[in-house]
Amino acid sequence: MNYIWEAVGRQPPGQQPSGAETIQKLCDRVASSTLLEDRRDAVRAIKSLSKKYRVEVGTMAMDHLLRILQSDRTDTEILGYALDTLYNIVCSDEEEEPEENQQKQEDDLGARFTEEFIGEPDNITLLLTLLEEFDFHVRWRGVKLLTVLLKSQCAPVQSIVLVSPMGVSRLMDLLADSREVIRNDGLLLLQQLTKGNTAIQKIVAFENAFERLLEIITEEGSSDGGIVVEDCLLLLLNLLKNNSSNQNFFKEGSYIQKMKPWFEVGDDNSGWSAQKVTNLHLMLQLVRVMVSPVNSPGATASCQKAMFQCGLLQQLCTILMATGVPADILTETINTVSEVIRGSEVNQDYFASVNAPSNPPRPAIVVLLMSMVNERQPFVLRCAVLYCFQCFLYKNHKGQGEIVATLLPSTIDASSMSAGQLLCGGLFSADSLSNWCAAVALAHALQDNLTQKEQLLRVQLATSLGKPPVSLLQQSTNILSQGSHVQTKVGLLMLLCTWISNCPIAVMHFLHNQDNVPFVSFYLHTHTYTHTLSHTHTHSLTHAHSTVFVWLQEVELLRAQLQSQSAEIAQLQREKHQLLRGSDTTVSVPIICLLNISVLKSSNPVIPGRSLLLSVCQEQVQALLESKELMEKELSSATSSAAIMQTEKSKLQQELQESKKEQDDLLMLLADQDQKILSLKHRLEDLGETVRSSDDSDS
Structure with a gap:
């Protein structure tokens, strides 16, 4: 700072130097001074002016500062000043809250100077080299500068770091620094570095990141820890999300088992801090x-199996049934349990056996469904329960049968609340969201399960006293035809589409009520409801429309064929009655044209004409009957062929699915083998052995 006053003092009396003039003289001093102390004082002065005169310092001093980083590596003090100044140039002032226009200008300046800095890739390489310095001020300020560069220009900086020798390894060393400030800022740096870059994510994972991050989480108190735990979890999410290689490495390293202690909760769950809620989320x-x-299905199934075997699923179910858990944590736990059990028979069976700690004990599924059809519960929680129910029934025919069985007359227990009773209650309640949730949930109980579709037709409902019960299918169509809420209509249409699809008996029951087809036809050709729907409801209703439209086409085709055959039979019967009455004049024109005119002109035309007409008509009837029999045989043959082809198609599809599954398993085994080979190579290298690659062996 003394140099600033000296520079100002040389100005003519009464004239103060401008900021640009002062900075220019300081830059000249940095460039021309041979003494380290003079350069250090000049850089310190530039640093003190860098926030107020950001544009001038960035324009005039950046090149001089970069030369300082290269030439004065032995003096950590001047390195710290230079790094601080560069940080002030490329980063907006975070302590103040500028107005919107000013903030935009600040951001534009930061982007401009960042582009200038990374325009020379060697600058990033130089910065990575400086991070090897153990001096606190150099290392910490270098971490902060690289972090802000990544925030401003992430992809270009990632590309430079990726090709820099040992670039990622140098950054991973920050997690082992004993100084918590550097370690914590290193976490923020790695968060920015791993965003959206699969290659860097893999390198960071193979640099033992999982082990170190889990150690930090444990040291900081797991879910009860502070912001550092949150930063570690965010970095783990960056490394694992949409990265199958890292996910496989995480599973093979037995890190899933190390997550179980995170979810241990006590009996008293009241008064959770906001940080604990964030960490557990x-x-x-x-x-x-x-x-x-x-x-991939194979990877998901393997992780689901590991989570059950290590007790992680059981721990999540404990949170699910615990009292006092915050609503957003409970919602996310339901979603998590849903995906842990989805498509896994063992996990689904375990979930079906979980009971809530109530008196008397109730199955967890029943307790969750009670929340789903309760209009006082939050919307996201009700949707989470619906998703959990869907995942529980996904590829679970046993579970579907158990749910439908609670609706059948022979299994209903009036003394206890069952899943079927809750679904029926929600289906016909006054709350439209409960109607939709219950209808969709019941549809999943019927998905791809012909047996349960037929079983559900047995369900009878007592709608009112003194009136005979009606079937569940008929009651659903009755409500659909009434002026109910659009959510109710969409849910019921989704249920009916799933129920009737590929189920001839259900189609017959649906068509048994003569009012159903005209109503659906009218509903399809009006757009009153569609215009009031949201985007999600419109998508669901469009799917329902397309399915119902296919039904109507099939029904109309059958009706047309029936009418055509009935007309032919009626015509034949009329001709037969006319001939039997002996009325020659009422014979149809085609038959008269076949008569021999010489016979009609004979002396006794009545008897021969009548006999001949009767004979010709009988021949035509016989020909039509033979044609009908032939067509029936051809239809039977075609039906049989179609059934055979359908069977062959099903077998081929099953073989295709099995082949795909075998291929996925083989690929997973190959990936595991490659991973083990690589791990063994690393171990041999650590032991000092020389490992040659397969390419070297071939040569």
Whole structure:
């Protein structure tokens, strides 16, 4: 700072130097001074002006500062000043809250100077080299500078770090720093570095990131920890989400088992801090990433199996049935349990056996359904329960049968609440959202299960006293034809579509009521309801419309064929009665044209004409009957052939699915083998052995 006053003092009396003039003189001093102390004082002065005169410092001093980083590596103090100044140039002032226009200008300046800095890739390489310095001020300020560069220009900086020798490894060393400030800022740096870059994510994972991050989480108190635990979990999510290789590495490293202690909750769950809620929410998301439905089936099934064997699923169910858990954690736990059991027979059977700690004990499924049809519960919670019910029944014919059985007359227990009673109650309640949820849930109990579709036709409902009971199918169509809420209509249409699809008996029951087809036809050709629907409801209703339209086409085709055959039979019967009455004049024109004119002109035309007409008519009737028999045989043959082809198609589809499953399993085994080979190579290298690749062996 003394140099600033000296520079100002040389100005003519009464004239103060401008900021740009002062910065220019300081830059000249940095460039021309041979003494380290003079350069250090000049850089310190530039640093003190860098926030107020950001544009001038960035324009005039950046090149000089970069040369300082290269030439004065032995002086950590001047390195710290230079790094601080560069940070001030490329980063907006976070302590103040500028107005919107000012903030935009600040961001534009940061982007401009960041582009100038990374325009020379060696600058990033130089910064990575400086991170090897153990000096606190150099290392910490280098971490902060690289973090802000990544925030401003993530992809270009990632590309430079990726090709820099040992670039990612140097950054991973930050997690082992004993100084918590550097370690914690290193976590933030790695969060930015791993965003959306699969290659960097893999390198970070193979640099033992999982082990170190889980250690930090445990040291900081797991879910009871602070912001550092949150940063570790965010970094883990970056490494695992949409990265099948890292997910497989995480599973094979037995890190799933290490997550179980995170979810241990006590009896008293009141008074959770906001940080604990955030931490546990991220932990649940981490479990969901490993068993997400978008992952490959083999990988998901393997993780589901590991979660059951280590007791993680059981721990999640404990949270599910615990009291005092915050609503958003309960909702996310339901979603997590849903994906852990989805498509896994063992996990689904376990979930079906879980009971709530009530008196008397009730199955967890019943307790969850009670929340789903309760209009006082939050919307997201009710949707989470519906998703859980769907996942429980996914590829679970046994579970579907158990749910439908609670609706059948022979199994209904009036003394206890069952899943079927809750679904029926929700289906016909006054709350439209309960109607929709119950209808969709019941549809999943029938999905791809012909047996349960037929069983559900046995369900009879007593709608009012003194009136005979009606079937569940008929009551659903009755409500659909009434002026109910659009959510109710959409839910019932989805239920009917699923129920009647590929179930001839259900179609017969649906068509048994003569009012159903005209109503659906009228409903299809009016758009009154569609215009009032949201995007989601419109999509569901469009699906329902398309299915019902196919039904109507089939019904109209059958009706037309029936009318045609009835007309032919009626015509033949009329001709037969006319001939029997002996009325020659009422014979149809085609038959008269076949008569021999010479016979009609004979001396006794009445008897021969009548006999001949009767003979010709009988021949035509016989020909039509033979044609009908032939067509019936051809129809029977075609039906048989179609059934055979359908059977062959089903077998081929099953073989195709089995082949795909075998292929997925083989690919998974190959990936595991490659992983083990790579691990063994790393171990040999650590032991000092020389490992040659397969390419070297071939040569």
